[in-house]
Amino acid sequence: MRKVILVIILCGFSSYIFSQHKANKKLDKSNCITLGILQGGGSIFGVDFETLLSKQFGVQVGVGVVGFGAGLNYHFKPSIRSSFISLQYFHQGLWNSFTQSVIGSSLVYRGKKWFTFQIGLGAPIDRGPALPYDFEQPPVILLYSIGAYIPVR
Secondary structure, three states: HHHHHHHHHHHHHHHHEEEEEEHHOOOOEEEEEEEEOOOOOOOOOOEEEOOOHHHOOOEEEEEEEEEEEEEEEEEOOOOOOEEEEEEEEEEEEHHHHHEEEEEEEEEEEOOOOOEEEEEEEEEEOOOOOOOOOOOOOOOOOOOEEEEEEEEEE
């Protein structure tokens, strides 16, 4: 009986050690907050939150001064700090200040420490009441932003 109890204790202890090892691997940063100009759905000033769903695929949501957005990201390297390609949706403005909705793709550069910018092309998919009626909306527009990112757990 003592041997059975000893085996159960050793199995439980070895399981605990293995669990600690996996918990330490989880400390890798897989989330990121980005603050900047034209972030958060193309807002004047906004913030985006990204989380990695796998080693290189992530999703992001953002809000800003009168706007919001979302995106699907594919990182070039298996790190939240790496540059990536993003398919994004921008909703610029709210209620009466809503100007347009845009869907597009961007190349997002992330520096090694904190700097980030993006550049890409998008297609307007909806007009809002704040966009003048006589404004002829081009079929393709330039998407860009600049800011700072902070990896978080």
